[in-house]
Amino acid sequence: MMNILLHISAVIIAVSILIALYRVAKGPSMPDRVIALDMIGINLISLVAVVSLILETTAFFEVMLLLGILAFIGTVAFSKFIEKGVVIERKRD
């Protein structure tokens, strides 16, 4: 029973990734895509969590943490890029 539920939730998460992917492809504006990417990242975290339950392993917990960090950094970097055109600003001297 539990197992079936897990599978169903995994499929739902996967479908939501696909939908977010559509947004990435379609746009229309750059912030739309970045938000969609961020959402894919978060969905990936939950998917990895569900998969870990299905596989009954703790080996992927680091992956979840890492995804969280990367999704955050990526979104911030993209936002900065959209706003200022650069990711890392040079020191003004």
Place this chain on the structure above:
Amino acid sequence: MLTALHFAIIAPFIAAVFVPFLYKKFSYIHTGWFVLAVPTLLFLYFLQYLPITANKQTVTAVLDWVPSLGIHFSAHVDGLGLLFALLITGIGMLVVLYSIYYLSKEKEALYNFYTFLLMFMGAMLGVVLSDNLIVLYTFWEITSLSSFLLISYWYEREKSRYGALKSMLITVMGGFAMLVGFVMLYSMTGTFSIQEIIASADDITSHNLFIPAMLVILLGAFTKSAQFPFHIWLPDAMEAPTPVSAYLHSATMVKAGIYLVARLSPVFAISGEWLWLVAGFGLTTLFWGSFSAVRQTDLKGILAFSTVSQLGMILSMLGVGAAAIHFDSMEDNLYVGATTAALFHLINHATFKGSLFMMVGIVDHETGTRDIRRLGGLMTVMPITFTIAVIGSFSMAGLPPFNGFLSKEMFFTAMVDITSFHLFNIDNIGIVFPVVAWIASIFTFIYSMMLVFKTFTGKMQPEKLDVKPHEAPFGMLLSPIVLISLVIVFGFFPNILSYSVIEPAMASILPSLLGEGEQFYVDIYFWHGWTIELFMTMGVIGIGTLLYLSLRKWVAMYQVFPDTLTLNHVYDQTIVGVERMSSRLTGSYMTGFIRDYLLYIFSFFAAALIFVLFNKNAFSIEADLAPISLYEVILAIVLVSTAFVVMFTKSRLKAIIGLGVLGYTIALFFVIFRAPDLALTQLIIETVSVALFLLCFYHLPHISKELEKVRFRLGNLIISIAVGVTVTLIGITANSSRLFESISGFFPEASYDEAGGKNMVNVILVDFRGFDTLLEILVLGIAAFGIYTMIKLRLAGRNEL
């Protein structure tokens, strides 16, 4: 071990090393005097071997060079080798003496000249005295090389360089062909030793490689000996100093090919093709050389074509002489005479042609020109030179009482005898041989007469000459006088050569004919009786005189041939054409576009692998594959659709983001295929590389955010699909055809028991296969340094950053 014989062969090379020192140290003495000692001593040394070879003894001395490959520096002295060695050292001696007076001590770079000349002399001795084919080839190439250097001695002249390059190209081409032939001989007989190959000659006649080996070796011999159609380098080699022409291009190097033919006759002569090729090419060359000589106006040009023609004559006699092998008994064996004649004429030609070249050199030296249209009437001014010219030319024309007459008579005998030859269908068209030989002799007569009478008789034209002509100094005349006296001595007493030199040499060429204690009958007489040869000679003199006197009327005939049909034109066009064609060919595929090169690489990759896959019938799909889960399907759909987005998007940014999605999806695949370490690494690396892509995207100039429409090219589509299909098919095949169990069963237990780690992947990375990891770290380090250097180190515009 190193014997005196080996030392004699390499002595010129050793002496060559000291030439520049002597030149510098004793600049007040002409360097030639020091050099003169080398050939003189060698000549005296080789004279000692005369009694040995006359008794049918041979001397062999072996020095190991590369024994594991069967290559030994083995010197072998027999009749044939000794004949050539004496020619090389004897004429070398006279040429060095002549060059001392010919080349000015002040104006010329004498150290170059004598170094090259000694190098050539040593190489030539090596060619004729080597018993090992590879060593022979080595010396053979050194003769080509030193000849190249000597022809271009006056390298500031355009024509010298042209002539040197031409002779180099042609002779080295032949040399390479010959090497191939030698290797074939080795693969047939298993030895590089000529004597051993001759001993096993009977076994290889039916071998598949026998005819190809013969053809390529003959190509080498023909190019070296300037046989038709490879004779074209010899007239252009006349740009060399005259002593060089006299030595290399009349007496020694051009006879290396003849030496080779004579040396390998016992191996190949049993076949009819050998006879046909050698005699046929020799006769063609004889005719064409003498025919072309008549149109020349340059004295050395005449002599060059005359050399070509005489070499053809010697070769044709050797070819006919090979027929002797088919008759066992010595009695009534007419063809032995042809070989005798070939060897006799070889010696004669060296004597009279050497003296004629020296004579031309004297005329050139004393009048400043070699053009027969500007010369004339020198008889009274230069009486000694005139005498030399008369004797040399008359001997060349085949007039009695000089030695040329004897060899010409013997040549006619050989050519007439061939009509009664009943092997290889030769009696049908054999009549062509004596007729062509006779016509060629008429032309020989004409140009010999031109040589004498156009130069020395008629009216002197002092206004056309740069200097006032006068007789040459005695030292310069000495060498041609010695040679010309040899012409007379051999003419009157030919038998001093017969049993001392010629007969032992014949024993080397036709070894199978001699039984125990037998010897060839080689007596040479002036008077044969009223034979057909005598009438042929009379005809030559009669018709030749008539034609010479009417030369002005028919010389225009030579203009009939268009220049585009000459062999020189063919050669020049080939050189230009090959160069143009290859540059066009290279230009057609080396476009400079990386796209094109990738196209070649990918199409070759796909074509070759698919061909091999199906040609070897290797494609297979295993039946029991792992079950496919729903997640894998979904992830695969994500992967494929993202890939399509990347391919067809118009926005660069979208493409970069799409790539990022791809990378993350792959990380997810790692998750569901249970590879946590890979998933971690993949995620970080993907993030970093997307960031780098964005960096590039931002910094590259002239690239807009929006792409122009990606142009569709059918070729690209086909190749990309082909590559994809190839990789897929090979992946499936590789997965389906496992030959043995994987070794992965070893690691799960061993990683804890032996390495003390539970994470198997990490244990493999740092314990079992730590060496790879080390080098991967190195790669990353190099990449980091590289990036740093590329950014910081800008040699141009350093201050910009």
